[in-house]
Amino acid sequence: MPSMNVSQARKRGYTFDSRDGRLLFRTPYGQPDSLSTEVEDVPVEAVYATVFSRQNWVVLMVDLLAACSMYEGYFDDGGYMMWKTPEALYPSVGGTQIRIGLNGDAMEQLIAEKRGYIVEKHKGTVHIGIPYNAEGGHRKSFVIGSLYEFYAFDLSVEQISVDRDYVDTMLQFRRTLVTPLLPCTVFTRNQTVLEEQMFTIYLGDVPEDVMLVSIQLNERDFTLPFTNTSTYKVTEVLHPNGTHGYTLKVLFHDPVVKQKFFIEDAVLQFMLDINYTLAVLPGNDSYYRxxxxxxxxxxxxxxxxxxxxxxxxxxxxxNRQPFDYLWELTIGLDVLTSDLADRRGYIMSSDSQSLQLDVPLATHGYKYQDVTLKGFSGTFEILVRVRETSEVQTSTVKTCLFNPKEFIMCSTDGMMTVVANLPPVVSGGGRTLRMSLMDNSCGPKDMNGTRALFSFPVNSCGFIFELGKDYVTYQNEIFYNKNDQNMDLVSSDATERVIVQCTYPLSSLHQLFTMYRFVSDTVGVGKIIRTVQPTAGLQRPTRKPTAALQSTPRHTQPVVFVPGVRPSARYFRVSRVHNLAGG
Known part of the structure; x- marks a missing residue:
């Protein structure tokens, strides 16, 4: 090649300079005098120059060779931008030193390797790996149907060789390496712990230029940040690699959560569909996950x-369990609540750990069977229904034997059953006084000492009909036969009257003035009333009661008496009642 002076070389784009005892040669890529070749399958652009320097009669010639790798690089699965360059162009004492870095800040090889770089020599080439999250690198997110990203690195490489005269030669070049568009690996991870009774979902690997702006939970939209009164919570999680994430917490029992109970399999399922809306900054392009x-x-x-x-x-x-809310407790068709318990005379106490229900005898819901002088069996049932369908799934039934001294039952079909504890009117010979109702043909079903069992229709045996504003009362009385001269009464001055009553709400009766059929939607309120009067003669009641025994109103099964108040009423003495309805 013909020689040229420095000024001519500069006009052609070459730079030659001498500073601090060093000679500098620099050339742009693509010069006419450069050469493109390959070294171990690595494309290289090389340029060769000879510098002449003359001082007096001494001419110094310096050969300069620059061979720069044109390798485009590739992004591997391990998160590294890989690049190759020829190993050495000059003979060197002790081998060629390599310094690498980004944006012109080159580091010694050992320091770079500690920071995650890869520097390996292989078949005359040097393989350099730049970690994707290296300091000084650049990344950018894009939405092109889905979320993508690319990384860009301004790589600086220095190769230093020392010849036998201990003169060092440095080959320095810079390359901008860009990864292809890479799918962004935003993911969700279910971190839910069932014992915590809440969903915990982590949205991770969100790029630093992407922000979460809103969330849709089971098709309901929520803009971030949530209000202070919200039951939902989103927490941002920062990571050292520049990415960040978001943790979402939603209670299982929140109304937004869908739930389904599979009765046959005894499986409870909670479902939450989430749509995350992410915005890529600065353009706010939306991406959905x-x-x-x-x-x-x-x-x-x-x-x-x-x-x-x-x-x-x-x-x-x-004892309460976490999912008791799936069911409702009912007494018959009525849901068990504190208000229902108060109205019916139950005693209910409840907290987060347990529920206790005391059901006194004679309150609503009892069923009575096997009534004898020795007592009767009372059965009470609590139903467990599926809340969504009201289907009865199970129940708790308890039957107990009760033996009160006396009781009265008023059934829906109009049967009055009474066990009365009568005065000790027993003769010296052990014979009991003869007893009956107001109709002396209606006697006890059974007797034992001073206790007698009567069972009869309320509208029979000479009953008294008492009609009030909202209630109707059927009344009868237990009489003793005191004309038997062989009986030795305990008291000759006074005796007790035993009045028995059944009171029904008028609204529950299907037919009122009939003695052939009695139908009521509810059971009656029973009373045993005791009064004191002179023993001489049998008379109708003339004194007010001195004591009353009454059962609780609004029952659906026969009940046993408890203390109460007798309702006001008008009296009708009925010996025979005709069916005015003709039925």
Whole structure:
């Protein structure tokens, strides 16, 4: 090649300079005098120059060779931008040193390797790996149907060789390496712990230039940040690699969560469909990430009561479980609430751990059977229904034997059943006085000492009909036969009158003035009323009651008396009643 002076070289784009005892040669890529070749399959652009320097009669010639790798690089699965360059162009004492870095800040090889770079020599080439999150690198997110990103690195490489005269030669070049568009790996991870009774979902690997702006939960939209009163919570999580994430928490029992109970399999399912809306900054392009999370609870059983008997009633106790809210407790068709308990005379106490229900004898809901002088059996049932369908899934039934001294029952079909504890009117010979109702042909079904069992239709045996504003009362009386001269009464001055009553709401009766058929939607309120009067003669009641025994109103089964108040009424003495309705 013909020689040229420095000024001519500069006009052609070459730079030659001498500073601090060093000679500098620099050339742009693509010069006419450069050469493109390959070294171990690495494309290289090389330029060769000779610098002449003359001082007096001494001419110094310096050969300069620059061979720069044109390798485009590639992004591997391990998160590295890989690049190759020829290993050495000059003979070197002790080998060629390599310094690498980004944006012109080159580091010694050992320091770079500690920071995650890869520097390896292989078949005459040097392989350099730049970690994707290297300090000084650049990344950018894009939405092109889905979310993508690319990384850009301004790589600086220095190769230093020392010849036998200990003169060092440095080959320095810079390359901008860009990864292809890479799918952005935003993911969701279900971190839900069933015992916590809440969904915990993590949205991770969100690029630093992408922000979460809103969330859709089961098709309901929520803009971030949530209000202070919200039951939902989103927490941002920062990571050292420049990415960040978001943790979403939603309670299982929040109304937004869908739930389904599979009765046959005893499986409870909670479902949450999530649509994350992410915005790529600065343009605010939207990207959506969907997730469907399901939490399953197996062996979910309905509430189960323990029940014990007492002299005064039955006690039910329930230890609460997390999913008791799936069911509702009912007495018949009525849902058990504190208001219902107050109206019916139950005693209910409830907290987060347990529920206790004391059901006194004679309150609503009892069924009575096997009534004798020795007592009767009382059965009370609490139903457990599926809340969504009201289907009865299970129940707790408790039957107890009760033996009160006396009681009265008023059934829906109009039967009055009474066990009365009468005065000790027993003769010296052990014979009991003859007893009957107001109709002396109606006697007791059974007797034992001073106790007698009567069972008869309320509208029979010479009953008295008492009609009030809202109630109708059927009344009768237990009489003793005191004309038997062989009987030796305990008291000759006074005796007790025993009046028995059944009171029904008028609204519950299907037919009122009939003696052939009695139908009521509810049971009646029973009373045993005792009064004191002179023993001489049998007379109709003339004195007000001195004591009253009454059962609780609004019953659906026969009840046993408890203390109460007698309702006001007008009296009708009925010996025979005709069916005015003709039925």
């Amino acid at each position: 969907l997730a469907s999370i399901v939490a399953l609870f197996t062996d979910v059983s309905p509430p189960a009561f323990d029940a014990v008997c007492s002299e005064s009633g039955i006690r039910f106790k329930l």
